[in-house]
Amino acid sequence: MVNNRSLVVSLAILLSFVPSASALAEKPAVDLAEGARLFEENCARCHGAGGAGDGRDASKMLPRPRVLTDGVYKFRTTASGTIPTDENLYKTISEGLPGSRMPNFDKLPEESRWQLVYYIKSLAPSVFTPDQKTEVLNMGRDPGEFKADMTKGKELYTQLGCNACHGAAGRADGPSAPTLVDQWNNPIRSADLTYGWNYRGGSEPRDIVTRLIAGIDGTPMPSYADAVKTEDAWNLAYYVHSLQVKSNWSRTLNAAAVDALPESADDPLWQRAERTDLRMASNYYVNGELVPARIIAVSAQALHDGKTVLLRLQWHDLNETKEGTPDALAVALMADARAKWAGGSLRGWPSTGSPELDLIYWAAGWPEAKETAGLSLAAPEKWNGSRPTSASYADGEWTLMIRRPLQPEFEKGVSLMKNGRVGIGFMAWEGSSNEQGRHRSNSSWIDLVLN
Numbered sequence: 001m002v003n004n005r006s007l008v009v010s011l012a013i014l015l016s017f018v019p020s021a022s023a024l025a026e027k028p029a030v031d032l033a034e035g036a037r038l039f040e041e042n043c044a045r046c047h048g049a050g051g052a053g054d055g056r057d058a059s060k061m062l063p064r065p066r067v068l069t070d071g072v073y074k075f076r077t078t079a080s081g082t083i084p085t086d087e088n089l090y091k092t093i094s095e096g097l098p099g100s101r102m103p104n105f106d107k108l109p110e111e112s113r114w115q116l117v118y119y120i121k122s123l124a125p126s127v128f129t130p131d132q133k134t135e136v137l138n139m140g141r142d143p144g145e146f147k148a149d150m151t152k153g154k155e156l157y158t159q160l161g162c163n164a165c166h167g168a169a170g171r172a173d174g175p176s177a178p179t180l181v182d183q184w185n186n187p188i189r190s191a192d193l194t195y196g197w198n199y200r201g202g203s204e205p206r207d208i209v210t211r212l213i214a215g216i217d218g219t220p221m222p223s224y225a226d227a228v229k230t231e232d233a234w235n236l237a238y239y240v241h242s243l244q245v246k247s248n249w250s251r252t253l254n255a256a257a258v259d260a261l262p263e264s265a266d267d268p269l270w271q272r273a274e275r276t277d278l279r280m281a282s283n284y285y286v287n288g289e290l291v292p293a294r295i296i297a298v299s300a301q302a303l304h305d306g307k308t309v310l311l312r313l314q315w316h317d318l319n320e321t322k323e324g325t326p327d328a329l330a331v332a333l334m335a336d337a338r339a340k341w342a343g344g345s346l347r348g349w350p351s352t353g354s355p356e357l358d359l360i361y362w363a364a365g366w367p368e369a370k371e372t373a374g375l376s377l378a379a380p381e382k383w384n385g386s387r388p389t390s391a392s393y394a395d396g397e398w399t400l401m402i403r404r405p406l407q408p409e410f411e412k413g414v415s416l417m418k419n420g421r422v423g424i425g426f427m428a429w430e431g432s433s434n435e436q437g438r439h440r441s442n443s444s445w446i447d448l449v450l451n
């Protein structure tokens with residue numbers, strides 16, 4: 001205790017002399033004892049009492065909570081391999097890191113956030129030495145959306161090998177993607193560049209330029225500071241930005257009425273059909289560790305012709321797996337849309353008290369999907385109903401169409417009616433991660449409405 005205390009005091013003295021890039025006047029004086037208290041209260045359960053990344057909940061997340069004693073930071077405006085600015089750390093603490101379990105602490109008073117910044121620096125004293133200065137990189141000039149050279153950006157994307165990790169269309173399915181590990185030897189996935197909402201360090205062109213020039217230390221994502229001129233970094237950033245798809249997070253999937261259902265998944269009719277996006281979450285453990293969701297979103301569209309509803313479902317998967325444990329998807333229907341069983345999600349299904357569901361299951365390589373009403377996902381190949389499907393995989397994305405008659409052919413099947421509303425949800429399995437049964441990603445329940 002005595003030792004710790006004197007360390008804290010001497011660091012406090014050292015840190016208070018660290019010159020900073022800006023806004024020193026607005027920052028409070030260093031109070032490491034207060035920082036330590038705030039850290040214990042807000043951060044230790046993940047980052048560990050001493051900041052070694054070994055908090056009680058740490059093993060349940062990927063990416064892991066950062067080992068703060070290493071002083072390696074991903075989201076900086078400073079050169080690769082150098083320390084972040086205080087403002088970089090302040091921003092992370094204030095805004096959190098989407099796509100990871102790092103929460104935002106915008107409810108903490110600003111003064112407390114600064115004390116946390118000082119305190120986490122003090123956890124890596126050999127990295128944050130008192131005489132260190134930080135230098136914010138020059139990101140060049142933003143050319144603006146209309147002046148950015150997209151053709152050049154697109155060329156650079158392949159020339160610089162972004163596709164090797166992020167995939168040709170940015171869906172995180174590049175050939176190197178399945179084997180990547182981070183500095184702490186944990187598996188890591190390349191960012192899915194089409195999911196702007198899931199970028200950890202911000203999805204605007206300026207954020208992307210910063211990632212390109214500063215790199216993401218501790219991960220396989222290198223710095224391109226020496227490989228591109230800043231002007232080209234902007235062209236590339238605008239191109240990457242253009243890969244982001246606009247999501248429609250809605251609690252309703254509207255099926256519009258059409259005279260004739262489209263035969264193919266690229267029929268122009270689909271471009272006009274409303275699309276609903278659903279976030280997916282996992283709920284299973286391997287060796288006591290929660291496995292993060294492999295499939296993080298499903299996009300759904302639906303049309304009907306008064307007799308049949310046609311679903312078009314799309315999701316991103318690292319690679320196409322048909323053999324062994326195949327990629328798979330199930331549609332769950334529930335007659336009473338209001339019931340929204342178990343917190344509104346399919347995560348815990350089936351468990352004690354679960355309702356029987358109307359399930360349509362498809363696996364990669366199957367010519368048609370199978371349907372049943374029941375309480376288990378066992379042996380779907382033997383289920384009673386057969387539903388015509390068409391499926392294709394391209395550039396990291398599955399597109400699946402399933403036809404379902406409005407009226408079920410068996411007892412307890414869900415019947416769909418014009419202007420009616422039933423519950424619909426999805427479960428998805430990534431074959432290459434050996435997912436099957438309970439090992440899967442799950443959506444929440446939303447309403448399927450036949451207009």
Ligand code: HEC
Pocket residue numbers: 039042043044045046047061063064065066072073074075076089092093097100101102103105116120200
């Ligand atoms: C629920 C768990 C959790 C809590 C609580 C938590 N963190 Fe984190 N934190 C994470 C995870 C997970 C990461 C790693 C994200 C990544 O590597 O992309 C992280 C990363 C960080 C980073 C690294 C940012 C970078 O640029 O690399 C900082 C700084 C940080 N946390 C500070 C804090 C502070 C300060 C607190 C308390 C006020 C806190 N965290 C509370 C889970 C948590």
Ligand code: HEC
Pocket residue numbers: 063074099157160161162163164165166176180188189190191198199200201202208211212216219220221222224236240
């Ligand atoms: C060797 C593999 C690899 C290469 C090559 C690579 N990246 Fe990455 N990239 C990654 C990984 C892994 C991450 C995720 C880092 C993390 O999760 O902390 C990432 C993250 C990103 C992010 C950050 C998204 C966010 O969450 O904020 C952007 C933007 C990005 N990469 C763009 C690019 C571009 C553009 C190129 C080509 C110039 C490129 N990357 C090259 C592996 C790579």
